[in-house]
Amino acid sequence: MSFVSWQYAQFLPTVLLLYWQLPWRGRICLLLAGSYFFYGLWDARFLALLLTSSTIDYFCGLAIARQRERLSKVVLTACLPAAWLAGYSALAPKTAGVDGWILSAALLFPVLFGSLYQSLWRWPEAKQRRAFLLLSIVTNLGVLGFFKYFNFFAASALSLLSGLGWHPTWTFPHIILPMAISFYTFQSIAYTVDIYREKARPERDFLTFAAYLSFFPQLISGPIERPNDLLPQFQKAAAWSLENLHRGFRLILVGLFKL
Numbered sequence: 412m413s414f415v416s417w418q419y420a421q422f423l424p425t426v427l428l429l430y431w432q433l434p435w436r437g438r439i440c441l442l443l444a445g446s447y448f449f450y451g452l453w454d455a456r457f458l459a460l461l462l463t464s465s466t467i468d469y470f471c472g473l474a475i476a477r478q479r480e481r482l483s484k485v486v487l488t489a490c491l492p493a494a495w496l497a498g499y500s501a502l503a504p505k506t507a508g509v510d511g512w513i514l515s516a517a518l519l520f521p522v523l524f525g526s527l528y529q530s531l532w533r534w535p536e537a538k539q540r541r542a543f544l545l546l547s548i549v550t551n552l553g554v555l556g557f558f559k560y561f562n563f564f565a566a567s568a569l570s571l572l573s574g575l576g577w578h579p580t581w582t583f584p585h586i587i588l589p590m591a592i593s594f595y596t597f598q599s600i601a602y603t604v605d606i607y608r609e610k611a612r613p614e615r616d617f618l619t620f621a622a623y624l625s626f627f628p629q630l631i632s633g634p635i636e637r638p639n640d641l642l643p644q645f646q647k648a649a650a651w652s653l654e655n656l657h658r659g660f661r662l663i664l665v666g667l668f669k670l
Contacts, residue, residue, distance in 0.1 A: 412452045435648035442622045449627040455499055456509055457589040459492035465621040468599045471547040472613035475540050475606045485528050489521035547603040555596045561586045591631040595624055598635045611638040619645050
């Protein structure tokens with residue numbers, strides 16, 4: 412869904428009207444559902460990646476602040492990407508289904524992440540915070556690097572093998588680059604880095620953090636927000652202000668003309 416489409420011109424006022432009718436908790440659920448709907452219209456399968464980043468950095472952020480969660484909660488939350496892909500596969504047509512290797516990776520994620528989470532807590536206390544920060548950074552950059560550069564390295568490998576006289580019959584899968592993956596990846600890393608530097612506090616509520624990371628007005632085009640700038644706006648119910656409404660519409664109009 413483009414910002415300069417009639418669909419968005421209907422979507423934004425609908426979310427806005429519903430937002431002011433709900434209590435704080437309902438607003439968080441609305442923003443999360445609206446943001447996932449907005450992103451999922453492009454390709455709903457990649458919502459599993461957004462859920463994966465949210466899960467990793469939610470628990471890593473808490474761990475960096477020395478707040479340990481139950482392993483059962485970690486594993487159950489990490490099952491969300493696989494649950495989403497399984498549900499999507501059951502409902503989607505076969506031509507738009509989920510590849511088996513993707514579903515297998517999603518099923519393996521709770522086991523690997525739960526094991527890493529549990530094992531890092533056994534490290535010496537002086538190294539735990541840095542270890543969880545590295546877990547956040549390495550996993551996020553690893554996923555980003557895979558989707559950005561897999562096709563390039565795969566094509567280079569096939570070209571190299573052909574130049575050596577070997578023409579393999581197998582082919583690499585073509586990897587689609589998920590929309591906005593750079594924006595939410597670096598925003599997620601900024602969150603854990605700021606917690607490590609003690610410039611921000613971790614968010615205790617998973618839904619609030621997931622809504623913050625997937626907030627649709629800046630999800631696909633930025634800017635990359637620091638947690639202390641945007642996250643506090645999710646943590647309390649905003650008060651109605653006609654002046655803020657006018658300022659918001661002015662910014663939208665300016666943005667539309669710049670596009």
